[in-house]
Amino acid sequence: MNSEIHIVPTPEHESIEIELFASAVYSKYGYDFRDYAQASFKRRLLKACIKMNCKDTSDLLQRTIGDPNFFASLLNQLTVNVTESFRDPLVYKKLREEVLPYFKSYPEIKIWCAGCATGQEAYSLAILLMEENLYDRALIYGTDINPSQLKRARDGILSLDTVKEATKNYYAAGGKLDFSQYYTAKYNAAILNPRLKKNIIFADHNLVTDQGFGEMQLILCRNVLIYFNRPLQEKVLGLFKGSLGARGFLCLGSKESLTFSEHRPDFEDFSKSERIYRRRT
C-alpha cells in the first residue's frame, strides 16, 4: 500500500490555515487579524511566506510564534502601508474650505487620524490648520498598530522624491504659500518643520481591540476599513460614531463609504464625492 498521502489544497483547507494563523498571532501577541477581509489578507500572508523564505503557512506560523523579531518584520507585510501627503488633494481642499470654518468658534479642536501609517495625513492636516490660524487650539491624534510606521511618523522625515509629490498635492489642495517653508532639505531627505509636530500625538492604538479616547470634532480613517471584513467594519464605525462629538465629521477613503453599513442612518452626507460624513446628532 502506498503510505504517501497526497493532499490537494482546497479553499476550505486554506481558509482554516489562515484562521489558525490569525488565532495564534492573537493569542501570542494580541494583534487581532481574525476579522480582516480574508481574500486580501490571505494574499499578503502567502506573499509573506515567499519574502520571508518560509515553505508554507505552517512554517511561517512556527517562526512567527517562536520569534518576536520575526513577527515585527512580518507585521509590515500583513498590512498595507501606502500613504501620501495631501493624498486625494480635493479631500483636503474640501476640509479646508468647508469643514474647518465650523471649527473657528470652538475653544478646542480634536482630530483623530486612525491608521495614520507614516504620518503624512496628520502633517497635512497640521499644515491646513496652521494656515487657517486654528493650529494653536488643535490636537491631532495619529494612531496606528504598527510601531515601525509610528516611529517614522514621529521622526517626520520625507524622502526627497515624495516631497515633489507632496508639493504638487499641496497646490492641488488649494495651498497658496511656498511649500518649501514646511521642510528643510538635507542630503536625500526633507525634515519636516518641528512647528508642525507641536500638536500632534502619535500613539499606538488598535482599532479592533482598543477603546475610543474622548470626543473628536473630526475623524479621518482613510484606506483602512477596506482591509476589514463587514462585521469588523461595522464595529469600528460604531467606535467612530461613539468617539465623535455632536455633529462631528467623519472622512473615509476615496473608495470607502457608509452605503452598506447599518450606521448609515446616523450620518448625513456632507460631501458625497470626497466621502465626508457628518453625525446627525
Add this chain to the structure above:
Amino acid sequence: MNPRKKFKAVVIGTSAGGFHALQVILGALPNDFEFPIIIVQHRMASSNALPELLNHTTQLRVKEAEDKEPLVAGTVYVAPADYHLLVEKDGRLQLSEDERENFSRPSIDVLFESAADAFGDKLIGVLLTGASRDGAKGLGKIKAYQGCTIVQDPRTAEFKVMPQSAIAELRVDHILPLEEISNFLKEGLAHA
C-alpha cells in the same frame, strides 16, 4: 436540474483591446442575464470612465465595484483604476491597494483566484484579448476548482499574448471566437 443553475458568477479579464471586446460581449447579453459579471481591465491609473462608457453599450447595469458590495444578477462590476478587486468568502466584493501583480493593479489573477476561492466550481472565468500574461494563473485556479474556463480564440483577439498564455498554461474548457462568447454565456453553459 438545469446545469446553468449551478453557476453563481462570471469573471472577465482583459487588457489591451479589451474595451472593444467587452462591448461586443456585454452588448449581446439580455438585461435578464442571470449572473453577476465582475470585470478587471488593465488601464491607466487615472482613468475612471470605463463603467460609464460600457453602460452605453449594453442593457445590463454597469457600475464601478465598491468595497463590501453584494453581487446582484444582471449587474456588471468593474474594478476601479489602481485598486485590486477581490471576492470575499461571503460573496461580497473587496477592494485593496496591495502591491501590483504582473505589473498590474487591478490584476486579473487577483480577481480570478479570490473568486475561485469564493465560488469553487460555480464560477465561469473568461479571458480576452491582452498584451500581458496576467490572468493565466488565475484561470488555472478556476479550472483546478472545476469551474468553467473560456478563452477568446487568439485568432480573433486584437492582442494575442493574454489568450495564448492561458492556452499554454492550462487545458481551457472552451476556446471561442469573440462573437460567440456571449451566445455561449446565454445558452451554451448547459453543456459546460
